[in-house]
Amino acid sequence: MRLYRKSSIVTNSQMAQYGDMALAGIGVAMKVTMMTGMVCIGLGQGIQPILGYCVGAKLWVRFKNVLRFSLAFSFTLSVVLTGVCYLFTSQIIRAFLIDATAYGYALTFSRILLSTSIFFGVFYALINALQAMGAGTAALIINISRQGIIYIPVMFLLKTIVGMTGLVWAQPVADITSLALAYVLYVQESNKIFSKQ
Numbered sequence: 001m002r003l004y005r006k007s008s009i010v011t012n013s014q015m016a017q018y019g020d021m022a023l024a025g026i027g028v029a030m031k032v033t034m035m036t037g038m039v040c041i042g043l044g045q046g047i048q049p050i051l052g053y054c055v056g057a058k059l060w061v062r063f064k065n066v067l068r069f070s071l072a073f074s075f076t077l078s079v080v081l082t083g084v085c086y087l088f089t090s091q092i093i094r095a096f097l098i099d100a101t102a103y104g105y106a107l108t109f110s111r112i113l114l115s116t117s118i119f120f121g122v123f124y125a126l127i128n129a130l131q132a133m134g135a136g137t138a139a140l141i142i143n144i145s146r147q148g149i150i151y152i153p154v155m156f157l158l159k160t161i162v163g164m165t166g167l168v169w170a171q172p173v174a175d176i177t178s179l180a181l182a183y184v185l186y187v188q189e190s191n192k193i194f195s196k197q
Helices: 002-018 020-056 060-087 089-094 100-113 117-132 136-149 151-162 164-195
Strands: none
Touching: 002 020, 002 151, 002 164, 020 060, 020 089, 020 100, 020 117, 020 164, 060 089, 060 117, 089 100, 100 164, 117 136, 117 164, 136 151, 136 164, 151 164
């Protein structure tokens, strides 16, 4: 959570260069996306103890079945929540903003950020599966990558190339890259564990 706050500070400091309305817009857009993100974080944390029990008891078939179901369910949930947020983006934003300029920024930014929120459930399920498997370092690397190692350099790069919207597109790029990294690390860790059985 601290890393998220620090990355938000960097984002806000860069967005402030484009004016107060752009800054207000990105703040609200992040809140819109968090409606999906927070539910998926909770779901991921909910499956971690079940997966951890399976690892401790060496119930590998059950582990795979639970994870397979969790991935399918979390992906479906992410799609539904993202769809709801996408359909009602305007109404959600209007609950926070009345200025037309800020509203325009928030609408554009929300659409960008929602482009990858359908993968939040899978992302957090994989992270918590890694933690349940005892691969805390791998899970930490993924979290740091999404909000720091990948996100911040990409943000400055895209800002230089695209400008203001580049700051916003940095998060979807970091989301996809971190998801790919999570999958690779999960495959590596699961191969280590399952090869010993």
